[in-house]
Every structure is written in C-alpha cells, then in structure tokens.
Amino acid sequence: MGISNQFRDDLLAAIPSLRAFGLSLTARGDRADDLVQETLMKAWKYHESFTAGTNMKAWLYTILRNEFYTQLRKRKREVEDADGVYSNKVAVHAEQESHLDMADFTMALAKLPEDQREAIVLVGASGFSYEEAAEICSCAVGTIKSRVNRARIRLTELLKINPHAKSGGESEQQIQRRT
Amino acid sequence: MVDKTKNGSAHHSSKKKDSMQQSVAKPEISDLIGERLRSFYDDVAKQPVPDRFLDLLNQLQAASATDKKS
Numbered sequence: 001m002g003i004s005n006q007f008r009d010d011l012l013a014a015i016p017s018l019r020a021f022g023l024s025l026t027a028r029g030d031r032a033d034d035l036v037q038e039t040l041m042k043a044w045k046y047h048e049s050f051t052a053g054t055n056m057k058a059w060l061y062t063i064l065r066n067e068f069y070t071q072l073r074k075r076k077r078e079v080e081d082a083d084g085v086y087s088n089k090v091a092v093h094a095e096q097e098s099h100l101d102m103a104d105f106t107m108a109l110a111k112l113p114e115d116q117r118e119a120i121v122l123v124g125a126s127g128f129s130y131e132e133a134a135e136i137c138s139c140a141v142g143t144i145k146s147r148v149n150r151a152r153i154r155l156t157e158l159l160k161i162n163p164h165a166k167s168g169g170e171s172e173q174q175i176q177r178r179t
Numbered sequence: 180m181v182d183k184t185k186n187g188s189a190h191h192s193s194k195k196k197d198s199m200q201q202s203v204a205k206p207e208i209s210d211l212i213g214e215r216l217r218s219f220y221d222d223v224a225k226q227p228v229p230d231r232f233l234d235l236l237n238q239l240q241a242a243s244a245t246d247k248k249s
Binding site: 003006012015016017019020021023024033034037040041044060074102106109120121124125131152155156159 | 205212213215216217218219220221222223225226228229230231232233235236239240
C-alpha cells in the first residue's frame with residue numbers, strides 16, 4: 001500500500017505548529033526548520049508505525065523532540081557548551097530589539113533548561129494535555145506538571161513580572177513540593 | 180528555635196519570606212506568561228508553509244509512487 005493523500009495532507013497541516021515547536025526548542029529558525037524537515041522525512045519513512053485515528057500531532061511532536069535531543073547530543077560533543085551558544089545567540093538577537101516584549105520573552109524562554117522549556121511550550125502553547133505532554137516526553141504526568149510550574153516561576157522572575165521576584169533558583173524546591 | 184529545614188543553609192531563614200511569595204505561581208501571572216507564550220508560538224504557527232516543505236512532501240510522494248509501481 002502506498003502512502004495515502006490523507007497522510008500527506010495531515011503532515012502538511014501539522015507543519016506550522018511543528019515549526020513553532022521547533023523554534024521554541026532551538027530558538028533558531030534555520031535549526032528549527034531542519035528539525036521539521038527531519039521530522040517529515042522520518043514520519044514518511046515510518047508511517048506504518050503510526051496508527052490511523054490516534055493523535056498524529058503528538059506522534060509528530062515526539063519525532064521532532066527525539067530529533068532535537070539527538071542533534072543536541074551531537075552538538076554537545078562538537079561544541080563544549082551548546083547551552084551557552086544557544087543563550088548567547090538569542091541574547092544578541094534579543095538585545096537588538098529589546099524594546100519588543102517578544103524579544104524579551106524569547107530570551108527568557110531560551111534561559112530555561114530544555115526540559116522545562118518543552119514542558120511549558122507543549123502544555124501552554126501547543127495545546128497538549130499534561131498526559132499527552134508526558135507521553136511525548138516519556139516521563140510521568142507529575143514530572144510535567146512540576147516542570148511547567150518551575151518554568152512559570154522562572155519566566156516570571158526573568159521577565160520581572162512579579163515585583164517581589166528576585167533572580168536565583170532558590171525557590172525551585174518549594175515549587176516541586178506544590179505539585 | 181526550631182530548625183525545620185534540615186539541609187537548609189544558615190542564610191535560608193532570611194530568604195523565607197521571599198521564597199514563600201515566589202513559591203506559588205499566581206493564576207494572573209501564569210495567564211500573562213501563557214499569553215506571551217502563545218503569542219510567541221502563534222507568530223510562527225500562522226506563517227505560511229515554506230516552499231522547501233511543500234517540495235519535500237512532493238518529492239516524498241513521488242518517490243513512494245515510484246516504489247509502488249516497481
């Protein structure tokens with residue numbers, strides 16, 4: 001059996017949100033689109049492992065996320081500090097338009113650890129439930145909830161939304177306790 | 180004096196007040212974060228699909244059509 005037009009159309013329909021997810025993981029458009037390209041190729045290659053009628057979006061996000069971590073590991077071997085490179089690039093870009101809230105936000109998002117960033121994006125923007133996000137990240141629902149919470153607190157601090165918030169991660173353990 | 184925090188350091192108690200205020204993400208703050216997050220995300224998600232992906236899907240489809248014939 002060939003690959004149905006429906007499958008192709010579903011892939012096409014998923015591209016915009018896959019790009020957004022890719023960008024929130026990498027903070028770099030070129031890298032985000034490379035991730036999307038890999039994702040589409042893998043999805044096509046392994047289309048038989050997708051069960052029609054199940055959540056295709058979640059399936060695709062899982063592929064993209066796996067690809068992201070595979071590439072991240074590769075780069076970490078090449079560059080000694082991939083996170084530093086990531087943050088610095090975003091910082092330079094964001095400083096150029098620091099008057100824009102969005103640049104501040106992008107920079108703040110980039111400062112989160114990957115696990116918190118993906119959790120808050122999946123739940124807060126991609127429209128996944130905690131359960132779906134847990135499945136995509138292969139972790140417990142409670143872990144996702146805790147990561148989302150920590151991400152929220154950290155973003156609040158970074159964006160100085162709460163006047164009482166001081167920078168520094170000393171409150172993280174308390175947040176974990178809350179979940 | 181009761182030392183509740185076993186593994187807490189000496190300066191911990193002075194930060195207690197701040198920590199307590201930080202420990203709960205207030206709904207309105209979360210909403211503001213959520214709003215910015217969604218607008219960041221939707222900014223990208225509403226962009227038209229770049230040609231490279233349309234080309235890619237066409238290539239993949241063409242390749243699998245060839246497979247089918249052979």
